[in-house]
Amino acid sequence: MKPLIAGNWKMNGLSNAIAEVEALIAKFDGSAPDDRDVLICPPTTLVAQFAAAFSDEAIQIGGQDCHVNVSGAHTGDVSAQMLADVGAAFVIVGHSERRADHAETNELVQAKATAALKAGLTPIICVGETEAERKAGHALDVVGEQLKGSLPETRDEFVIAYEPVWAIGTGLTPTNDDIAEVHAFISGFAPDGVRILYGGSVKPSNAVEILAIKNVDGALVGGASLKADDFYPIVMAAPSN
Numbered sequence: 001m002k003p004l005i006a007g008n009w010k011m012n013g014l015s016n017a018i019a020e021v022e023a024l025i026a027k028f029d030g031s032a033p034d035d036r037d038v039l040i041c042p043p044t045t046l047v048a049q050f051a052a053a054f055s056d057e058a059i060q061i062g063g064q065d066c067h068v069n070v071s072g073a074h075t076g077d078v079s080a081q082m083l084a085d086v087g088a089a090f091v092i093v094g095h096s097e098r099r100a101d102h103a104e105t106n107e108l109v110q111a112k113a114t115a116a117l118k119a120g121l122t123p124i125i126c127v128g129e130t131e132a133e134r135k136a137g138h139a140l141d142v143v144g145e146q147l148k149g150s151l152p153e154t155r156d157e158f159v160i161a162y163e164p165v166w167a168i169g170t171g172l173t174p175t176n177d178d179i180a181e182v183h184a185f186i187s188g189f190a191p192d193g194v195r196i197l198y199g200g201s202v203k204p205s206n207a208v209e210i211l212a213i214k215n216v217d218g219a220l221v222g223g224a225s226l227k228a229d230d231f232y233p234i235v236m237a238a239p240s241n
Helices: 015-027 044-053 080-085 096-101 106-118 131-135 139-150 176-189 207-211 228-237
Strands: 004-008 037-041 059-063 090-093 122-127 159-162 195-199 218-221
Touching (some): 004 090, 004 195, 004 228, 059 080, 080 106, 106 139, 122 139, 139 176, 159 176
Parallel strands (some): 004 218, 059 090, 090 122, 159 195
16 A cells, blocks of 8 residues: 655745745655655645645645535635635544544544545544543554544545644653554545554654554654655655555
8 A cells, every 4th residue: 555644834925935845855856655655734725835836746736625615605614616616635633632622523624524535635533532531441442443433434535633632742652552552443444445544643763663563554744744854754764655
């Protein structure tokens, strides 16, 4: 399975940040390697600009969220069709920051993933436990419930990202055994062919080790994806398939 290395820029980046993507492409001698997929999900304000600039490159562009409806009176929201219309190929749904800050439920995440598929986007569906849930021994139970409620009912192509909430942006990561356990669990739950990414403080210093774990099919990278000098070694850390 071809690994997918995705960068989630979150609420970071103005129009001049395009220079970082150009710098990343330059490190690939003009195009990303054929044996891995490279994705950048910038803020919505940059999706159209980035997609237009890199339409001929091997780097793909995605959104960070989408609404369940195609259009309507939803001030400030963006539909999956709008993202697809400006050249996005993927969209992240159900990130823990959305679940926490916007009280997104599993049902809403499932509806967003379904809307993304209908628009021709590949949804990256995020799941993961809090620190309290892990300490209580409920990590697999929590992830299982999120998967049951968040995955689309169709068998269309989607991606799952395991991001333990307590590891996002903290510099902390689970042990390799912890990651392997959860990814094996998700692999047994998900349809065949679904890529399972790991996310949560992925950086150049730990990427090789994490990406070598069985059932880890790539990474969803936060802060380290903002700079080409950090993101490039993570992309190249993914084993060739």
